[in-house]
Amino acid sequence: xxxxxxxxxxxxxxxxxxxxxxxxxxxxxxxxxxxxxxxxxxxxxxxxxxxxxxxxxxxxxxxxxxxxxxxxxxxxxxxxxxxxxxxxxxxxxxxxxxxxxxxxxxxxxxxxxxxxxxxxxxxxxxxxxxxxxxxx
Amino acid sequence: xxxxxxxxxxxxxxxxxxxxxxxxxxxxxxxxxxxxxxxxxxxxxxxxxxxxxxxxxxxxxxxxxxxxxxxxxxxxxxxxxxxxxxxxxxxxxxxxxxxxxxxxxxxxxxxxxxxxxxxxxxxxxxxxxxxxxxxxxxxxxxxxxxxxxxxxxxxxxxxxxxxxxxxxxxxxxxxxxxxxxxxxxxxxxxxxxxxxxxxxxxxxxxxxxxxxxxxxxxxxxxxxxxxxxxxxxxxxxxxxxxxxxxxxxxxxxxxxxxxxxxxxxxxxxxxxxxxxxxxxxxxxxxxxxxxxxxxxxxxxxxxxxxxxxxxxxxxxxxxxxxxxxxxxxxxxxxxxxxxxxxxxxxxxxxxxxxxxxxxxxxxxxxxxxxxxxxxxxxxxxxxxxxxxxxxxxxxxxxxxxxxxxxxxxxxxxxxxxxxxxxxxxxxxxxxxxxxxxxxxxxxxxxxxxxxxxxxxxxxxxxxxx
Numbered sequence: 001x002x003x004x005x006x007x008x009x010x011x012x013x014x015x016x017x018x019x020x021x022x023x024x025x026x027x028x029x030x031x032x033x034x035x036x037x038x039x040x041x042x043x044x045x046x047x048x049x050x051x052x053x054x055x056x057x058x059x060x061x062x063x064x065x066x067x068x069x070x071x072x073x074x075x076x077x078x079x080x081x082x083x084x085x086x087x088x089x090x091x092x093x094x095x096x097x098x099x100x101x102x103x104x105x106x107x108x109x110x111x112x113x114x115x116x117x118x119x120x121x122x123x124x125x126x127x128x129x130x131x132x133x134x135x136x
Numbered sequence: 137x138x139x140x141x142x143x144x145x146x147x148x149x150x151x152x153x154x155x156x157x158x159x160x161x162x163x164x165x166x167x168x169x170x171x172x173x174x175x176x177x178x179x180x181x182x183x184x185x186x187x188x189x190x191x192x193x194x195x196x197x198x199x200x201x202x203x204x205x206x207x208x209x210x211x212x213x214x215x216x217x218x219x220x221x222x223x224x225x226x227x228x229x230x231x232x233x234x235x236x237x238x239x240x241x242x243x244x245x246x247x248x249x250x251x252x253x254x255x256x257x258x259x260x261x262x263x264x265x266x267x268x269x270x271x272x273x274x275x276x277x278x279x280x281x282x283x284x285x286x287x288x289x290x291x292x293x294x295x296x297x298x299x300x301x302x303x304x305x306x307x308x309x310x311x312x313x314x315x316x317x318x319x320x321x322x323x324x325x326x327x328x329x330x331x332x333x334x335x336x337x338x339x340x341x342x343x344x345x346x347x348x349x350x351x352x353x354x355x356x357x358x359x360x361x362x363x364x365x366x367x368x369x370x371x372x373x374x375x376x377x378x379x380x381x382x383x384x385x386x387x388x389x390x391x392x393x394x395x396x397x398x399x400x401x402x403x404x405x406x407x408x409x410x411x412x413x414x415x416x417x418x419x420x421x422x423x424x425x426x427x428x429x430x431x432x433x434x435x436x437x438x439x440x441x442x443x444x445x446x447x448x449x450x451x452x453x454x455x456x457x458x459x460x461x462x463x464x465x466x467x468x469x470x471x472x473x474x475x476x477x478x479x480x481x482x483x484x485x486x487x488x489x490x491x492x493x494x495x496x497x498x499x500x501x502x503x504x505x506x507x508x509x510x511x512x513x514x515x516x517x518x519x520x521x522x523x524x525x526x527x528x529x530x531x532x533x534x535x536x537x538x539x540x541x542x543x544x545x546x547x548x549x550x551x552x553x554x555x556x557x558x559x560x561x562x563x564x565x566x567x568x569x570x571x572x573x574x575x576x577x578x579x580x581x582x583x584x585x586x587x588x589x590x591x592x593x594x595x596x597x598x599x600x601x
Contacts, residue, residue: 054355056433079352096570122262126262
């Protein structure tokens with residue numbers, strides 16, 4: 001009985017480990033979190049991918065140089081979320097996992113910190129699902 | 137006549153269903169219309185600007201007034217043109233899925249905000265529900281509308297937030313009868329001070345483990361919550377208190393609260409700490425219990441967490457402190473079409489022997505509470521449908537091991553049937569990201585050679601809005 005129990009535990013651990021490790025090694029390469037480019041006006045564009053998930057944005061802190069255009073691509077890893085910058089008229093719905101993405105262009109004209117938050121209630125930690133864009 | 141009405145109703149329903157099924161197309165059309173309008177406006181502005189420039193070049197240099205008028209008229213048009221061009225400069229690449237059009241919003245710190253807009257908090261309500269059919273070999277099959285939960289929020293400006301969760305369990309509630317329950321699981325205020333330091337107070341969820349704070353039915357696999365999150369961590373675990381919440385940067389976040397404690401008179405050999413929750417009802421607050429959680433989410437798809445709780449649980453027993461501790465760590469990882477998660481939790485209870493004896497004197501039955509309980513689980517899941525599908529099907533396997541008699545106090549023997557494990561195989565079908573149809577089969581094992589734990593299957597539907 002004890003032998004069976006140990007064997008059963010070992011088999012279970014091995015199977016679960018396999019389920020986790022194989023996908024990690026086979027998974028697609030993630031899109032780089034950040035990249036920079038210039039548009040045809042010679043203006044610097046900084047691109048960042050932000051993933052929303054109950055109850056956080058990753059990354060939650062974004063730094064950008066003054067004068068840069070910040071292109072934020074928002075995707076969700078679970079349900080529908082919102083992206084709201086309270087100090088501006090920005091409020092976008094982030095589609096649920098597998099339903100595409102939404103892009104927000106942030107014109108970093110002035111220095112300062114600009115908080116963003118989830119604007120669609122998503123569960124127990126919704127009120128603290130926040131982040132900040134820092135224009136330096 | 138009646139057939140005509142019937143056909144009319146049928147067409148109306150069909151149109152309604154198609155409309156409901158195609159919100160993405162509607163949004164895409166709106167985006168297209170907006171883009172077309174912008175393009176038309178841009179063309180008009182360019183044409184007007186050209187006309188004005190022609191007029192300016194043909195004006196007599198002896199007529200400075202006319203030149204000034206033309207320049208004055210051209211200036212705002214040029215500004216508008218530049219603004220529109222700037223807004224459209226980055227050519228947004230279409231997303232992989234044509235269903236959801238990318239939206240482009242120009243956000244500039246100089247964009248004016250009205251006071252009213254700053255005050256508005258969108259959709260201050262949400263909810264989730266789950267209904268289950270449970271079957272095991274020993275008991276009759278049951279159909280249970282397990283949870284009907286409504287969440288309400290409100291923003292007092294941008295710095296103070298209210299959030300609440302009101303839950304009805306098992307559909308029917310009647311006083312002094314064995315039936316369902318109504319529980320106020322959350323009702324708190326958040327004071328947003330700084331990203332690293334915010335204050336929260338009210339009725340709080342204890343920040344321990346994966347499920348206690350993330351228990352919306354579509355967010356986890358399996359009809360019922362994991363056993364470890366039921367017996368070792370007494371989910372849903374909530375109580376009164378207050379504390380601090382913050383994002384420390386570099387992917388680290390924390391929660392640190394002082395909350396009301398668990399009550400050891402509710403602990404048991406079978407269900408561990410599950411019965412010890414005070415549930416907000418005239419809670420004993422003589423000794424508040426510290427609880428904290430640290431999370432790391434600095435890498436894509438990875439979320440690691442660890443929690444610690446300690447509190448005096450013997451306040452309903454004379455001269456017994458019953459200091460208890462819970463320590464756990466957990467992880468979740470998501471890569472492409474695969475998910476994995478795991479959790480380990482261990483409980484310790486001081487004075488377990490005295491608590492057992494005191495409860496035996498009160499009730500006549502020895503509860504046989506352990507001085508240590510331990511549980512862990514590992515889960516792997518795969519999304520089976522191609523990414524182009526709007527629906528999703530997830531197959532998962534979870535192994536759980538949970539022992540509520542892990543270490544016994546001197547003079548007490550462990551009840552082996554409560555040293556249990558489960559192999560859980562299941563499917564979750566998502567017709568919509570917030571609706572989950574779930575089925576699972578649980579192969580149950582225990583360490584006893586006399587008492588068996590029956591296998592079981594569960595079917596359920598859960599949704600979030």
